[in-house]
Amino acid sequence: MVLNIQHFCTHDGPGMRTTVFLKGCTLRCKWCSNPESIHPRPELAYNPAKCIGRTECGFCLPKCPEHAIFSTDPDLKVRINWTLCTNCSQCVSACPPGALSLFGHELTVEEVLAEVEQDSPFYRESGGGITLSGGECQLQPDFAAALLEEARHRGMNTAIETAFNVPWENVEKVLPHVDVCLHDHKISDPERHRKWCGADNRRIQENQKRAYETFPGVKFIARTPLIPGVNDDEAHIRAVLAFIRPHPNVIDYELLPYFRFGESKYGFLGRVYELEDFQPPSEELLARLRAIIDEAFGRATAITRKTQP
Amino acid sequence: MTRIAIHLDGGYVPGLNTVIHGAVRAAAGLGWEVIGLHDGFDGLLFPERYPEGGTIPLTPRHVEPLSNASGCLLGTAPHADPFRVQQLKADAAVCETDRSDELLAWATKSGIEAVISVADSHALGGLWKLERRGLRTLSVPQSPENDIAATDLAFGFSSVLDFTVDILERAREAAAAAGRIGVVEVPGLYAGWLALQSAIAVGADAALLPEIRYDLSRVAEHLSRRLPASRGHGLVVVAEGSTPLETSETPGPAHFLKSSLSPGATGPAGARIHVGRGQSAKTVAEGLQRRLNHTTQALDLGRIALAGPPSSIDRQLGMSYGAAAVQAVQQGRTGSLMAFQAPHLDCVPLEQAVNRHRTIQKDCAWVQVARSLGICLGD
Structure with a gap:
């Protein structure tokens, strides 16, 4: 179940990369910037800006078996009652302007690679390749492993972005085919991790430690999405450093400053964005936390922004 | 013995206890047993979170002392969805x-005749779905914005209106003292009743509503006429969901987009x-300051407006809604929404309120009153 394939990404591993977003996630981080990637099945998305209204069109209204599409607006655009919508997608084909669409498609390894290989000249130049992101790409271990194995066979550098909240068997299947593993250290305290991400971090940390030890050939890059008042404190950064520094294959630790690009997508999906009052972290704070990481690694650490699907 | 359950399926509004009180007293009069569910359906779905049990038997002795107090006995459940x-x-x-x-399964096993849900407009869809699955429900409309279709007055609106009027008076005094234009944002995402009625109550200079897209130049022009040099202050009431006419006047920068x-x-x-x-409020305040030779000040009432003690109207409405819901169950009219259509308190099929909002029609009496009072509606 693939959500999207995004070309020319520069923040998801070395060089120019193509990122393949897989759908489905085992966490519910309140700051999630890719909310359309959370649900494991295809989901309806509605962009009212594209709706031409019930008088001109209105074909979707009788299509919905759940009565989830309605229209009361003065501007006559349809609305979705998300409580009633079951993502059956019958309305999508009835929407000529494409205001109703589906997030998520079933693709084969070959179909994905055909799309990805369009960019291959760029990888050769830049040392880039393919990155599997999500969602949680290790939730579809067989597909991810097959895709990465074949990509590597075709000479691409392979990377994944993962939160590691998956059974260890999945990790064992996927990581042998990975060159670079970008992984999150969201919050150190298990209870706080549970509050903000929906599940605690015990299995995540077990998997991380075991992965560092089991796959010495994989380059690991630790990352923290920096959320104001949640994990933007020195104690967390130092705790992560203490966790990763004993492992020489963890080559870097990046901070991803919280940003709000994901917010509008919550509306398309009829979800509530809970961090509306949060502001992105300040440059000063970033610089101070970066300095702590620099000191631990003895070099400069880049600040990057996570790519959007 | 007939058993019914009652719960609060939606966000908080003042005086929710009065609905529970009304239902429990009416049920006791019929010799019925009432069970309260904590936090929407959470009391049933997550009993482990409640050391003393997720459900609580309710008797008049329990609820009488609580009836007029603010707070709520059972706990609310904003945005809850038992299907997800x-x-x-x-x-x-x-x-x-x-x-x-x-x-x-719980309702069948416990012999629950019906579930009375004090529901906001988000929750009605879920209740309708449950009803179609076979759960007998009876919904009592609660909404601080009075945006539930099929009823003229949802529970909670009167108390929120009282508080809003009180704050607007204060905002105007503060604006007068500072010689500024106060811009106050009040709840109202789909329907501008709160903004319109409170603006009429305090005689504000302008009220911007979700139903009427506003043109800030018109508002500025109106204010400049009403605010001569001798009177350097004004009051503008802005509903949360009000939208500018010009798409270029998109409220706030893109990264402030809040989905919902x-x-x-x-x-x-x-x-x-x-x-x-x-x-x-910020968008309007900044836009007006740019267009006028006045300083503006934005204030957002936010969730504070939804707290506090109930008004006398809500107290009697709550008791009545609760008691009438029990009567409706007795008459076998489940699957309905209680609706106050003056002077009647009756019930209507739930689907009359699902997928609809009670919004302000542009030619309604309130709009005409506002215009005759010289309140600019942004058009």
């Missing part, structure tokens, strides 16, 4: 599961953007 309950599975994965069957359950939310290029709380 977020859960942590044994393998540490988070997922959403449909647990509606458990609610149906709102089917009205849309992308950066779209016209109906639901921005974060407080952004509508």
Whole structure:
């Protein structure tokens, strides 16, 4: 179940990369910037800006078996009652302007690679390749492993972005085919991790430690999405450093400053964005936390922004 | 003995206890047993979170002392959806599961005749779905914005209106003292009743509503006429969901986009953007300051407006809604929504309120009153 394939990404591993977003996630981080990637099945998305209204069109209204599409607006655009919508997608084909669409498609390894290989000249130049992101790409271990194995066979550098909240068997299947593993250290305290991400971090940390030890050939890059008042404190950064520094294959630790690009997508999906009052972290704070990481690694650490699907 | 359950399926409004009180007293009069469910359906779905049990037997002795107090006995459940309950599975994965069957099984097993739900407009869709699955429900409309279709007065609106009027008076005094134009944002995402009625109550200079897209130049022109040099202050009431006419006057920068359950939310290029709380007031305040030779000051009432003690209207409305809901159950009229259509308190089929909002019609009496009072509506 693939959500999207995004070309020319520069923040998801070395060089120019193509990122393949897989759908489905085992966490519910309140700051999630890719909310359309959370649900494991295809989901309806509605962009009212594209709706031409019930008088001109209105074909979707009788299509919905759940009565989830309605229209009361003065501007006559349809609305979705998300409580009633079951993502059956019958309305999508009835929407000529494409205001109703589906997030998520079933693709084969070959179909994905055909799309990805369009960019291959760029990888050769830049040392880039393919990155599997999500969602949680290790939730579809067989597909991810097959895709990465074949990509590597075709000479691409392979990377994944993962939160590691998956059974260890999945990790064992996927990581042998990975060159670079970008992984999150969201919050150190298990209870706080549970509050903000929906599940605690015990299995995540077990998997991380075991992965560092089991796959010495994989380059690991630790990352923290920096959320104001949640994990933007020195104690967390130092705790992560203490966790990763004993492992020489963890080559870097990046901070991803919280940003709000994901917010509008919550509306398309009829979800509530809970961090509306949060502001992105300040440059000063970033610089101070970066300095702590620099000191631990003895070099400069880049600040990057996570790519959007 | 007949058993019914009661719960609060939606966010907080003042005086929710009075509805519970009304229902429990009316049920006691019939010799019925009433069970209260904590936090929407959470008391049933997550009993482990409640050491003293997720349900609580309610008798008049329990609820009488609470009736007029603010706070609420059972706990609310904003944005709850029993069809998509977020859960942590044994393998540490988070997922959403449909647990509606458990609610149906519980109702059958416990011999529950009907569930009385004090529901906001978001919750009505879920209740309708449960009803179609076979759960007998009776909904009492509660809404601080009075935006529930089929009823003229939802529970909670009167108290919120009282508080809003009180704050607007204070905001005007403060604006007068400072020689500024106060811009106050009040709840109202789909319907501008609160903004319109409170603006009429205090005689504000302008009221901007979700139903009428506003043109800030018109508002500025109106204010400049009303605010001669001798009177350097004014008051503008802005509903949370008000939208500018010009798409270029998109409220707030793009990264302030707040999505919502709102089917009205849309992308950066779209016209109906639901921005974060407080952004509508900021946009209007900044826009007016740019156009006028006055200083403006934005204030957002936010969730504070939804707290506090109930008004006398809500007290009697709550008791009445509660008692009438029990009567409706007795008459076998489940699957309905209680509706106050003056002077009647009756019930209507639930589908009359699902997928609808009670919005302000442009030619309604309130709009005409506002215009005759010289309140600019932004058009």
